Amino acid sequence: MKDLKLTPIKNGTVIDHIEAGMAMKVIKILGIPEPDSHSIISIAMYVHSEKMGYKDLIKIEDRELKKKEVNKISLISPNASIVIIEKEIVKNKYWVSLPKIIKGLAKCSNPNCITNKGEPLETEFSVTNGKDIKLRCLYCDRNVTDVLESIV
Ligand SMILES: [Zn+2]
Structure with a gap:
């Protein structure tokens, strides 16, 4: 699983730099799977990372995370980064920050x-x-x- 590259997504959100092993917990606090939603979720765990050793990442198609959801992620994975993709282009990329x-x-x-x-x-x-x-x-x-x- 070390060099697994997930296929790029057209529209949606990538949650990157999740602490290794925490992806399923992030999925849980985001309430995924959601009823009435058919967005495709891809999860990669224990991906090799220069910065972190190992990391998890999640791709959620056709869904942009709300501020509240990003704050929830910061509580369990304070070093995660969020990448918003629109029409295959990175629209926004930022690190989560832990609210006070x-x-x-x-x-x-x-x-x-x-x-x-x-x-x-x-x-x-x-x-x-x-x-x-x-x-x-x-x-x-x-x-x-x-x-x-x-x-x-
Ligand atoms: Zn109380």
């Missing part, structure tokens, strides 16, 4: 938190990057125990 605060992207793991009490509140977390990414609830001050599981 995320709103409405995760749920608090504290069952007694006000955000879990059915109030019309949007969750808010501060994000810190270290060895692992940490999310701290701004309502109850608790750290989220499992970032991947908490993403909504």
Whole structure:
């Protein structure tokens, strides 16, 4: 699988430089496969990379990611890059960046938190990057125990 090159796509998004082994998690948080969507998804895992050793990459045809989705990706793969392709031409390319605060992207793991009490509140977390990414609830001050599981 080392030198696998995926066929180029005409229109859509390439998520590149995903930490090796994380592609399926990225797919999960993007809610893929989506009902009523027939965009073709290609996944390559453990692709050799000069920069990273190994990386994963995902190609999603005919779909541009929303800002919210890019932020979700940054939470589990903070070094990923996004390439938007339109008519076979790279329209935009950028690195994801970890937001300092995320709103409405995760749920608090504290069952007694006000955000879990059915109030019309949007969750808010501060994000810190270290060895692992940490999310701290701004309502109850608790750290989220499992970032991947908490993403909504
Ligand atoms: Zn909370």
